[in-house]
Amino acid sequence: MASTVVTTDPSETLRIVGLGSCVAIVLRHVQVPLVGVGHFMLPRRALGVQDESDDKFVDAGLGAMVVKLARRAEHSMELEALLVGGSRMFRGLGAGAGIGRRNVQAATESLEEHGIPLVGGDVGGTLSRNLLVKACGREVSVALLGQAGAPLTAWFDREEPQT
């Protein structure tokens, strides 16, 4: 599952459930009610099979989301980002750091390329997350599997301990 949603309606709630190794990027406008939420499965376009839609990939999907937001933003495009997800569901599956970690890395790099500051996040670890975005990104909460949702206001990397 991969998708991007943009809204200017503060009463609209955007929800992503079952974020595992995927990442969700929340891009909110710092002045006006405008937010985009993208759900991405793979780090960079070159890694996937061909004829895929861009929105599966962190790098291409982020670019597309920025364009979507720019169309809605009347004047300035002052955005900030939150990043959620990128955990490891199967220990030992895949090469190296795993796709979740690579998604997180691709997201931080892509945001930097776009000059968008990353102001908070909850990434890594071994559990899935549910994400709730309200009030055009002014209220963002993350629930780690089996836990109650908590407001996302800082950066939290739950990188697995080295074994």
Added chain:
Amino acid sequence: MTGPHDLTELQLDALRELGNVGSGHAATSLSTMLGVPVKMEVPAVGLSDVSQIGDLLGGREAMVRAVYLLVSGELEGHMALIMREAEALRLLAALMPERLSNQKSDELAESALAEIGNILTSAYVGALTRWTGLDLRPSPPLTAHDQAGAILDSLTAELQLAGRTVLTLEGRLEVPSVPGCGILLLFLPPPASLPRMLGALGLDALQ
């Protein structure tokens, strides 16, 4: 060449039969391990797009237990067995109530379910080996325990399966005095392997 999307009815029938035979073996293995009669019903064998599989498990938020292994050798493929957590734990509680009552129950459940998954998937690989005559080797299984959406997305991403068609087998484990436990077996042969598998089954040239 027949692609995964347009298997003939005859080829699908062969896959269904393979699923039935594998399920028979799987039930027998499990029965031997547990010392209780185990039967497996196979209501459905078919093909699904990877993105549709969550629906078979009750949605993205459904808690599931999953076992994944790589089949290699003369034919390569990914195999995953997924059980809804509530049904799996209910089955386990009935099978080994005394072992699940102590404080280590979580770890025990985890390893017992992993072992059940291991036995079932091995039985399917064994059935495939016997039917096709191909030399197939399953890797040690990896287990996960989380929301269905998170697990399926991770498999899709890690194994680069987006847009791919998966062989799905929906089974139901029946043990005396317990409501049945649904299992979902997924088998994902790379595109080049499915014709090979059908060929080994003698179905390549049949239309």
